Amino acid sequence: MAEIPQLSDNKVFMAFTSYATIILLKMMIMSILTGFMRVTKKVFVNPEDALSFGKGENAKKFLRTDDRVERVRRAHLNDIENIVPFFAIGLLYSLSDPDFSTALWHFRIFVASRIYHSIAYLTPLPQPNRGIGFFIGCGVTFSMAFRLLKSTLYL
Protein backbone atom coordinates (compact mmCIF):
# COMPACT_ATOMS: atom_id res chain seq x y z
CA MET A 1 0.00 0.00 0.00
CA ALA A 2 1.31 3.44 -0.78
CA GLU A 3 0.38 7.06 -0.39
CA ILE A 4 -2.99 8.10 -1.72
CA PRO A 5 -2.79 11.88 -1.47
CA GLN A 6 -6.11 12.36 -3.24
CA LEU A 7 -8.46 9.68 -4.38
CA SER A 8 -9.02 11.72 -7.54
CA ASP A 9 -5.29 11.43 -8.25
CA ASN A 10 -5.50 7.66 -7.82
CA LYS A 11 -5.87 6.45 -11.39
CA VAL A 12 -6.59 2.85 -10.34
CA PHE A 13 -9.39 3.99 -8.04
CA MET A 14 -10.84 6.20 -10.78
CA ALA A 15 -10.80 3.32 -13.27
CA PHE A 16 -12.34 1.00 -10.68
CA THR A 17 -15.10 3.53 -10.07
CA SER A 18 -16.01 3.57 -13.77
CA TYR A 19 -15.89 -0.19 -14.37
CA ALA A 20 -17.63 -1.06 -11.10
CA THR A 21 -20.43 1.43 -11.82
CA ILE A 22 -20.96 -0.03 -15.29
CA ILE A 23 -21.17 -3.64 -14.13
CA LEU A 24 -23.35 -2.76 -11.12
CA LEU A 25 -25.74 -0.97 -13.49
CA LYS A 26 -25.82 -4.08 -15.65
CA MET A 27 -26.71 -6.11 -12.53
CA MET A 28 -29.54 -3.74 -11.64
CA ILE A 29 -30.90 -3.95 -15.17
CA MET A 30 -31.47 -7.69 -14.56
CA SER A 31 -33.80 -6.67 -11.74
CA ILE A 32 -35.77 -4.31 -14.00
CA LEU A 33 -35.81 -6.98 -16.71
CA THR A 34 -37.33 -9.54 -14.32
CA GLY A 35 -40.10 -7.09 -13.42
CA PHE A 36 -40.65 -6.22 -17.09
CA MET A 37 -40.99 -9.91 -18.04
CA ARG A 38 -43.37 -10.58 -15.13
CA VAL A 39 -45.67 -7.81 -16.37
CA THR A 40 -45.51 -8.59 -20.10
CA LYS A 41 -45.90 -12.36 -19.58
CA LYS A 42 -48.30 -11.96 -16.62
CA VAL A 43 -46.32 -14.31 -14.39
CA PHE A 44 -46.50 -13.33 -10.73
CA VAL A 45 -45.64 -14.70 -7.35
CA ASN A 46 -47.47 -12.14 -5.18
CA PRO A 47 -51.32 -12.15 -5.25
CA GLU A 48 -51.38 -8.33 -4.97
CA ASP A 49 -49.36 -8.09 -8.22
CA ALA A 50 -51.69 -10.42 -10.12
CA LEU A 51 -54.70 -8.37 -8.98
CA SER A 52 -53.62 -5.55 -11.29
CA PHE A 53 -54.40 -7.87 -14.22
CA GLY A 54 -57.62 -9.54 -13.17
CA LYS A 55 -60.00 -10.10 -10.29
CA GLY A 56 -60.76 -13.19 -8.19
CA GLU A 57 -60.21 -16.49 -9.98
CA ASN A 58 -59.00 -14.56 -13.00
CA ALA A 59 -56.06 -13.19 -11.01
CA LYS A 60 -55.06 -16.56 -9.53
CA LYS A 61 -54.14 -17.99 -12.91
CA PHE A 62 -51.30 -15.45 -13.14
CA LEU A 63 -49.70 -16.86 -9.96
CA ARG A 64 -47.33 -19.26 -11.69
CA THR A 65 -43.73 -19.77 -12.65
CA ASP A 66 -42.34 -19.39 -16.14
CA ASP A 67 -39.10 -20.74 -17.59
CA ARG A 68 -38.07 -17.44 -19.16
CA VAL A 69 -38.69 -15.46 -15.96
CA GLU A 70 -36.84 -18.05 -13.85
CA ARG A 71 -33.92 -17.89 -16.26
CA VAL A 72 -33.61 -14.12 -15.87
CA ARG A 73 -33.83 -14.55 -12.08
CA ARG A 74 -31.06 -17.14 -12.09
CA ALA A 75 -28.87 -14.90 -14.27
CA HIS A 76 -29.54 -12.06 -11.83
CA LEU A 77 -28.70 -14.21 -8.79
CA ASN A 78 -25.49 -15.38 -10.44
CA ASP A 79 -24.60 -11.72 -11.02
CA ILE A 80 -25.09 -10.99 -7.32
CA GLU A 81 -22.95 -14.00 -6.37
CA ASN A 82 -20.10 -12.78 -8.56
CA ILE A 83 -20.31 -9.02 -9.04
CA VAL A 84 -20.65 -8.26 -5.33
CA PRO A 85 -17.40 -10.11 -4.40
CA PHE A 86 -15.73 -8.39 -7.38
CA PHE A 87 -16.80 -5.02 -6.05
CA ALA A 88 -15.69 -5.78 -2.49
CA ILE A 89 -12.32 -7.31 -3.35
CA GLY A 90 -11.77 -4.90 -6.25
CA LEU A 91 -12.30 -1.89 -4.00
CA LEU A 92 -9.70 -3.12 -1.48
CA TYR A 93 -7.40 -4.04 -4.37
CA SER A 94 -7.75 -0.57 -5.93
CA LEU A 95 -6.61 0.97 -2.63
CA SER A 96 -3.60 -1.36 -2.32
CA ASP A 97 -1.54 0.50 -4.93
CA PRO A 98 -1.47 -2.14 -7.70
CA ASP A 99 0.18 -1.61 -11.06
CA PHE A 100 -2.19 0.58 -13.11
CA SER A 101 -2.10 -1.38 -16.33
CA THR A 102 -2.50 -4.73 -14.53
CA ALA A 103 -5.46 -3.35 -12.58
CA LEU A 104 -7.07 -1.95 -15.71
CA TRP A 105 -6.95 -5.33 -17.43
CA HIS A 106 -8.45 -7.04 -14.38
CA PHE A 107 -11.41 -4.64 -14.50
CA ARG A 108 -11.84 -4.83 -18.28
CA ILE A 109 -11.72 -8.63 -18.42
CA PHE A 110 -14.17 -8.94 -15.52
CA VAL A 111 -16.71 -6.57 -17.05
CA ALA A 112 -16.44 -8.28 -20.45
CA SER A 113 -16.75 -11.77 -18.92
CA ARG A 114 -19.91 -10.87 -16.98
CA ILE A 115 -21.58 -9.22 -19.98
CA TYR A 116 -20.73 -12.36 -21.98
CA HIS A 117 -22.13 -14.51 -19.12
CA SER A 118 -25.45 -12.65 -19.23
CA ILE A 119 -25.71 -12.95 -23.01
CA ALA A 120 -24.91 -16.67 -22.78
CA TYR A 121 -27.49 -17.16 -20.00
CA LEU A 122 -30.33 -15.21 -21.57
CA THR A 123 -29.99 -16.33 -25.20
CA PRO A 124 -29.24 -19.18 -24.10
CA LEU A 125 -25.99 -20.12 -25.84
CA PRO A 126 -24.88 -23.76 -25.61
CA GLN A 127 -22.40 -24.64 -22.90
CA PRO A 128 -19.51 -24.09 -22.25
CA ASN A 129 -20.16 -20.43 -23.22
CA ARG A 130 -21.79 -19.48 -19.93
CA GLY A 131 -19.29 -21.56 -17.96
CA ILE A 132 -16.38 -19.75 -19.60
CA GLY A 133 -17.87 -16.37 -18.71
CA PHE A 134 -18.37 -17.54 -15.12
CA PHE A 135 -14.86 -18.95 -14.64
CA ILE A 136 -13.07 -15.97 -16.21
CA GLY A 137 -14.97 -13.66 -13.87
CA CYS A 138 -14.08 -15.82 -10.85
CA GLY A 139 -10.46 -15.93 -12.02
CA VAL A 140 -10.19 -12.13 -12.08
CA THR A 141 -11.59 -11.82 -8.56
CA PHE A 142 -9.36 -14.61 -7.24
CA SER A 143 -6.33 -12.97 -8.87
CA MET A 144 -7.05 -9.66 -7.10
CA ALA A 145 -7.69 -11.50 -3.80
CA PHE A 146 -4.40 -13.40 -3.97
CA ARG A 147 -2.54 -10.18 -4.74
CA LEU A 148 -4.18 -8.56 -1.70
CA LEU A 149 -3.34 -11.44 0.61
CA LYS A 150 0.25 -11.59 -0.68
CA SER A 151 0.90 -7.88 -0.26
CA THR A 152 -1.16 -6.90 2.77
CA LEU A 153 -1.74 -9.97 4.95
CA TYR A 154 -2.19 -8.57 8.43
CA LEU A 155 -3.88 -10.97 10.87
Add this chain to the structure above:
Amino acid sequence: MAEIPQLSDNKVFMAFTSYATIILLKMMIMSILTGFMRVTKKVFVNPEDALSFGKGENAKKFLRTDDRVERVRRAHLNDIENIVPFFAIGLLYSLSDPDFSTALWHFRIFVASRIYHSIAYLTPLPQPNRGIGFFIGCGVTFSMAFRLLKSTLYL
Protein backbone atom coordinates in the same frame (compact mmCIF):
# COMPACT_ATOMS: atom_id res chain seq x y z
CA MET B 1 -13.35 9.90 14.20
CA ALA B 2 -9.90 11.27 14.77
CA GLU B 3 -6.81 10.17 12.88
CA ILE B 4 -8.27 10.37 9.38
CA PRO B 5 -9.15 14.05 9.36
CA GLN B 6 -9.77 14.06 5.62
CA LEU B 7 -12.52 11.41 5.69
CA SER B 8 -14.08 12.73 8.90
CA ASP B 9 -14.12 16.20 7.35
CA ASN B 10 -15.95 14.80 4.36
CA LYS B 11 -19.54 15.57 5.26
CA VAL B 12 -20.94 13.54 2.37
CA PHE B 13 -18.99 10.47 3.46
CA MET B 14 -20.15 10.92 7.06
CA ALA B 15 -23.78 11.20 5.98
CA PHE B 16 -23.41 8.18 3.70
CA THR B 17 -21.99 6.18 6.63
CA SER B 18 -25.04 6.93 8.74
CA TYR B 19 -27.68 6.28 6.10
CA ALA B 20 -25.95 3.18 4.72
CA THR B 21 -25.61 1.70 8.22
CA ILE B 22 -29.30 2.28 8.94
CA ILE B 23 -30.53 0.67 5.73
CA LEU B 24 -28.06 -2.25 6.01
CA LEU B 25 -29.34 -2.89 9.55
CA LYS B 26 -32.89 -2.89 8.18
CA MET B 27 -31.80 -5.50 5.60
CA MET B 28 -30.24 -7.69 8.29
CA ILE B 29 -33.39 -7.49 10.36
CA MET B 30 -35.23 -9.23 7.48
CA SER B 31 -32.85 -12.13 8.01
CA ILE B 32 -33.62 -12.30 11.75
CA LEU B 33 -37.34 -11.94 10.96
CA THR B 34 -37.25 -14.92 8.59
CA GLY B 35 -35.64 -17.06 11.30
CA PHE B 36 -38.12 -15.80 13.88
CA MET B 37 -41.10 -16.69 11.66
CA ARG B 38 -39.64 -20.12 10.87
CA VAL B 39 -39.43 -20.91 14.59
CA THR B 40 -42.80 -19.44 15.65
CA LYS B 41 -44.67 -20.99 12.69
CA LYS B 42 -42.57 -24.19 12.71
CA VAL B 43 -41.80 -24.01 9.01
CA PHE B 44 -38.37 -25.40 8.16
CA VAL B 45 -36.34 -26.40 5.18
CA ASN B 46 -33.48 -28.21 6.97
CA PRO B 47 -34.27 -31.53 8.74
CA GLU B 48 -31.83 -30.65 11.57
CA ASP B 49 -33.88 -27.52 12.32
CA ALA B 50 -37.19 -29.39 12.45
CA LEU B 51 -35.66 -31.92 14.86
CA SER B 52 -35.64 -29.27 17.58
CA PHE B 53 -39.44 -29.38 17.50
CA GLY B 54 -40.24 -33.07 17.20
CA LYS B 55 -38.75 -36.46 16.50
CA GLY B 56 -39.03 -38.82 13.53
CA GLU B 57 -42.26 -38.47 11.56
CA ASN B 58 -43.30 -35.68 13.88
CA ALA B 59 -40.34 -33.57 12.70
CA LYS B 60 -40.97 -34.22 9.00
CA LYS B 61 -44.28 -32.41 9.02
CA PHE B 62 -42.42 -29.18 9.82
CA LEU B 63 -40.45 -29.44 6.54
CA ARG B 64 -42.76 -27.33 4.45
CA THR B 65 -43.14 -23.93 2.88
CA ASP B 66 -45.41 -21.19 4.13
CA ASP B 67 -46.72 -18.14 2.30
CA ARG B 68 -45.83 -15.70 5.09
CA VAL B 69 -42.28 -17.03 5.41
CA GLU B 70 -41.76 -16.97 1.63
CA ARG B 71 -43.02 -13.38 1.54
CA VAL B 72 -40.42 -12.28 4.11
CA ARG B 73 -37.74 -14.14 2.14
CA ARG B 74 -38.73 -12.41 -1.09
CA ALA B 75 -38.72 -9.02 0.64
CA HIS B 76 -35.25 -9.83 2.00
CA LEU B 77 -33.95 -10.93 -1.40
CA ASN B 78 -35.33 -7.77 -2.99
CA ASP B 79 -33.47 -5.77 -0.33
CA ILE B 80 -30.22 -7.53 -1.24
CA GLU B 81 -30.83 -6.87 -4.94
CA ASN B 82 -31.30 -3.13 -4.30
CA ILE B 83 -29.52 -2.11 -1.11
CA VAL B 84 -26.21 -3.74 -2.08
CA PRO B 85 -25.95 -1.79 -5.38
CA PHE B 86 -26.97 1.36 -3.47
CA PHE B 87 -24.14 0.77 -1.00
CA ALA B 88 -21.57 0.07 -3.72
CA ILE B 89 -22.49 2.95 -6.03
CA GLY B 90 -23.26 5.26 -3.10
CA LEU B 91 -19.82 4.67 -1.59
CA LEU B 92 -18.07 5.58 -4.85
CA TYR B 93 -20.43 8.54 -5.29
CA SER B 94 -19.68 9.79 -1.74
CA LEU B 95 -15.96 9.82 -2.59
CA SER B 96 -16.48 11.69 -5.88
CA ASP B 97 -17.06 15.06 -4.22
CA PRO B 98 -20.77 15.57 -4.99
CA ASP B 99 -22.78 18.54 -3.78
CA PHE B 100 -23.60 17.92 -0.10
CA SER B 101 -27.26 18.80 -0.16
CA THR B 102 -27.89 16.80 -3.36
CA ALA B 103 -26.12 13.79 -1.86
CA LEU B 104 -28.07 14.04 1.38
CA TRP B 105 -31.38 13.96 -0.47
CA HIS B 106 -30.27 10.95 -2.49
CA PHE B 107 -29.53 9.05 0.73
CA ARG B 108 -32.70 10.18 2.51
CA ILE B 109 -35.02 9.33 -0.38
CA PHE B 110 -33.40 5.92 -0.85
CA VAL B 111 -33.69 4.97 2.82
CA ALA B 112 -37.32 6.13 2.95
CA SER B 113 -38.22 4.31 -0.29
CA ARG B 114 -36.77 0.99 0.94
CA ILE B 115 -38.51 1.21 4.34
CA TYR B 116 -41.74 1.93 2.46
CA HIS B 117 -41.02 -1.02 0.14
CA SER B 118 -40.66 -3.39 3.10
CA ILE B 119 -43.85 -2.16 4.73
CA ALA B 120 -45.70 -2.54 1.41
CA TYR B 121 -44.28 -6.07 0.91
CA LEU B 122 -44.94 -7.38 4.41
CA THR B 123 -48.39 -5.89 5.06
CA PRO B 124 -49.05 -6.43 2.04
CA LEU B 125 -50.33 -3.15 0.64
CA PRO B 126 -52.07 -3.26 -2.76
CA GLN B 127 -49.97 -2.43 -5.78
CA PRO B 128 -48.57 -0.02 -6.93
CA ASN B 129 -47.33 0.79 -3.40
CA ARG B 130 -44.50 -1.73 -3.46
CA GLY B 131 -43.69 -0.92 -7.08
CA ILE B 132 -43.37 2.78 -6.26
CA GLY B 133 -40.95 2.01 -3.40
CA PHE B 134 -38.91 -0.21 -5.71
CA PHE B 135 -38.68 2.28 -8.60
CA ILE B 136 -37.85 5.29 -6.41
CA GLY B 137 -35.01 3.29 -4.85
CA CYS B 138 -33.72 2.25 -8.29
CA GLY B 139 -34.01 5.85 -9.48
CA VAL B 140 -31.78 7.12 -6.67
CA THR B 141 -29.10 4.53 -7.41
CA PHE B 142 -29.27 5.19 -11.17
CA SER B 143 -29.00 8.93 -10.53
CA MET B 144 -25.81 8.46 -8.49
CA ALA B 145 -24.41 6.06 -11.11
CA PHE B 146 -25.01 8.47 -13.98
CA ARG B 147 -23.38 11.28 -12.00
CA LEU B 148 -20.36 9.02 -11.41
CA LEU B 149 -20.07 8.05 -15.06
CA LYS B 150 -20.47 11.65 -16.20
CA SER B 151 -17.83 13.03 -13.84
CA THR B 152 -15.28 10.25 -13.58
CA LEU B 153 -15.48 8.06 -16.66
CA TYR B 154 -12.03 6.59 -17.01
CA LEU B 155 -11.84 3.46 -19.19
Add this chain to the structure above:
Amino acid sequence: MAEIPQLSDNKVFMAFTSYATIILLKMMIMSILTGFMRVTKKVFVNPEDALSFGKGENAKKFLRTDDRVERVRRAHLNDIENIVPFFAIGLLYSLSDPDFSTALWHFRIFVASRIYHSIAYLTPLPQPNRGIGFFIGCGVTFSMAFRLLKSTLYL
Protein backbone atom coordinates in the same frame (compact mmCIF):
# COMPACT_ATOMS: atom_id res chain seq x y z
CA MET C 1 -12.47 13.90 -3.62
CA ALA C 2 -11.63 13.03 -0.05
CA GLU C 3 -8.01 13.04 0.88
CA ILE C 4 -6.80 9.81 2.43
CA PRO C 5 -3.09 10.48 3.04
CA GLN C 6 -2.03 6.97 3.90
CA LEU C 7 -4.42 4.06 4.06
CA SER C 8 -1.36 1.83 4.50
CA ASP C 9 -0.72 3.52 7.85
CA ASN C 10 -4.23 2.64 8.96
CA LYS C 11 -3.71 -0.67 10.78
CA VAL C 12 -7.44 -1.30 11.20
CA PHE C 13 -8.01 -0.88 7.47
CA MET C 14 -5.12 -3.22 6.69
CA ALA C 15 -6.50 -5.88 9.04
CA PHE C 16 -9.99 -5.43 7.60
CA THR C 17 -8.58 -5.91 4.08
CA SER C 18 -7.06 -9.26 5.06
CA TYR C 19 -10.03 -10.67 6.97
CA ALA C 20 -12.59 -9.41 4.46
CA THR C 21 -10.64 -10.94 1.56
CA ILE C 22 -10.44 -14.30 3.35
CA ILE C 23 -14.14 -14.50 4.14
CA LEU C 24 -15.15 -13.24 0.67
CA LEU C 25 -12.99 -15.97 -0.87
CA LYS C 26 -14.75 -18.51 1.36
CA MET C 27 -18.08 -17.19 0.06
CA MET C 28 -16.97 -17.53 -3.56
CA ILE C 29 -15.83 -21.08 -2.93
CA MET C 30 -19.46 -21.96 -2.11
CA SER C 31 -20.29 -20.87 -5.67
CA ILE C 32 -17.60 -23.12 -7.15
CA LEU C 33 -18.71 -25.96 -4.84
CA THR C 34 -22.31 -25.68 -6.08
CA GLY C 35 -21.12 -25.97 -9.67
CA PHE C 36 -18.82 -28.87 -8.79
CA MET C 37 -21.67 -30.79 -7.11
CA ARG C 38 -24.02 -30.11 -10.03
CA VAL C 39 -21.51 -31.65 -12.43
CA THR C 40 -20.47 -34.65 -10.28
CA LYS C 41 -24.07 -35.48 -9.26
CA LYS C 42 -25.51 -34.51 -12.66
CA VAL C 43 -28.19 -32.26 -11.18
CA PHE C 44 -29.01 -29.32 -13.40
CA VAL C 45 -31.55 -26.59 -13.71
CA ASN C 46 -30.65 -25.32 -17.20
CA PRO C 47 -31.37 -27.59 -20.20
CA GLU C 48 -28.17 -26.41 -21.93
CA ASP C 49 -26.12 -27.67 -18.96
CA ALA C 50 -27.74 -31.11 -18.96
CA LEU C 51 -27.04 -31.43 -22.69
CA SER C 52 -23.33 -31.83 -21.93
CA PHE C 53 -24.20 -35.16 -20.28
CA GLY C 54 -26.76 -36.67 -22.60
CA LYS C 55 -29.01 -36.00 -25.56
CA GLY C 56 -32.78 -35.67 -25.85
CA GLU C 57 -34.76 -37.59 -23.23
CA ASN C 58 -31.47 -38.71 -21.70
CA ALA C 59 -30.61 -35.09 -20.87
CA LYS C 60 -34.01 -34.28 -19.39
CA LYS C 61 -33.57 -36.69 -16.50
CA PHE C 62 -30.70 -34.54 -15.22
CA LEU C 63 -33.04 -31.54 -14.83
CA ARG C 64 -33.92 -32.13 -11.18
CA THR C 65 -33.22 -30.89 -7.68
CA ASP C 66 -31.05 -32.66 -5.15
CA ASP C 67 -30.96 -32.23 -1.38
CA ARG C 68 -27.17 -31.95 -1.20
CA VAL C 69 -27.00 -29.34 -3.96
CA GLU C 70 -29.85 -27.32 -2.42
CA ARG C 71 -28.06 -27.43 0.94
CA VAL C 72 -24.89 -25.93 -0.57
CA ARG C 73 -27.03 -23.28 -2.29
CA ARG C 74 -28.75 -22.35 0.96
CA ALA C 75 -25.40 -22.14 2.76
CA HIS C 76 -24.15 -19.89 -0.05
CA LEU C 77 -27.22 -17.66 0.09
CA ASN C 78 -26.87 -17.36 3.86
CA ASP C 79 -23.25 -16.30 3.32
CA ILE C 80 -24.38 -13.56 0.93
CA GLU C 81 -27.03 -12.39 3.42
CA ASN C 82 -24.43 -12.07 6.19
CA ILE C 83 -20.98 -11.55 4.69
CA VAL C 84 -22.06 -8.71 2.39
CA PRO C 85 -23.46 -6.59 5.29
CA PHE C 86 -20.32 -7.44 7.29
CA PHE C 87 -18.18 -6.13 4.43
CA ALA C 88 -20.23 -2.97 3.98
CA ILE C 89 -20.55 -2.05 7.66
CA GLY C 90 -17.02 -3.30 8.45
CA LEU C 91 -15.53 -1.08 5.75
CA LEU C 92 -17.23 2.03 7.14
CA TYR C 93 -16.29 0.91 10.67
CA SER C 94 -12.62 0.47 9.66
CA LEU C 95 -12.56 4.05 8.42
CA SER C 96 -14.16 5.44 11.61
CA ASP C 97 -10.98 5.13 13.70
CA PRO C 98 -12.02 2.36 16.10
CA ASP C 99 -9.70 0.90 18.72
CA PHE C 100 -7.31 -1.45 16.89
CA SER C 101 -7.56 -4.40 19.24
CA THR C 102 -11.36 -4.17 19.47
CA ALA C 103 -11.61 -4.03 15.68
CA LEU C 104 -9.28 -7.00 15.26
CA TRP C 105 -11.42 -9.16 17.55
CA HIS C 106 -14.57 -8.16 15.67
CA PHE C 107 -12.98 -9.34 12.40
CA ARG C 108 -11.54 -12.54 13.89
CA ILE C 109 -14.76 -13.59 15.59
CA PHE C 110 -16.81 -12.89 12.48
CA VAL C 111 -14.53 -14.91 10.18
CA ALA C 112 -14.45 -17.83 12.67
CA SER C 113 -18.24 -17.76 13.16
CA ARG C 114 -18.92 -17.89 9.40
CA ILE C 115 -16.46 -20.72 8.79
CA TYR C 116 -18.14 -22.59 11.66
CA HIS C 117 -21.55 -21.80 10.14
CA SER C 118 -20.53 -23.33 6.81
CA ILE C 119 -19.13 -26.47 8.46
CA ALA C 120 -22.33 -26.80 10.52
CA TYR C 121 -24.50 -26.31 7.42
CA LEU C 122 -22.65 -28.67 5.09
CA THR C 123 -21.91 -31.56 7.49
CA PRO C 124 -24.75 -31.03 8.74
CA LEU C 125 -24.18 -30.70 12.48
CA PRO C 126 -27.26 -30.84 14.72
CA GLN C 127 -28.75 -27.54 15.82
CA PRO C 128 -28.00 -25.22 17.56
CA ASN C 129 -24.50 -25.37 15.99
CA ARG C 130 -25.48 -23.53 12.81
CA GLY C 131 -27.70 -21.14 14.74
CA ILE C 132 -24.82 -20.21 17.04
CA GLY C 133 -22.56 -19.48 14.06
CA PHE C 134 -25.29 -17.34 12.50
CA PHE C 135 -26.06 -15.30 15.62
CA ILE C 136 -22.42 -14.67 16.53
CA GLY C 137 -21.82 -13.37 13.01
CA CYS C 138 -24.89 -11.10 13.22
CA GLY C 139 -23.77 -9.93 16.65
CA VAL C 140 -20.39 -8.79 15.33
CA THR C 141 -21.98 -6.83 12.48
CA PHE C 142 -24.59 -5.27 14.79
CA SER C 143 -21.85 -4.30 17.24
CA MET C 144 -19.90 -2.47 14.49
CA ALA C 145 -23.11 -0.83 13.24
CA PHE C 146 -24.07 0.46 16.67
CA ARG C 147 -20.56 1.82 17.19
CA LEU C 148 -20.83 3.63 13.84
CA LEU C 149 -24.23 5.11 14.63
CA LYS C 150 -23.10 6.18 18.10
CA SER C 151 -19.94 7.90 16.90
CA THR C 152 -20.86 9.26 13.48
CA LEU C 153 -24.63 9.76 13.29
CA TYR C 154 -25.07 12.52 10.75
CA LEU C 155 -28.57 12.74 9.26
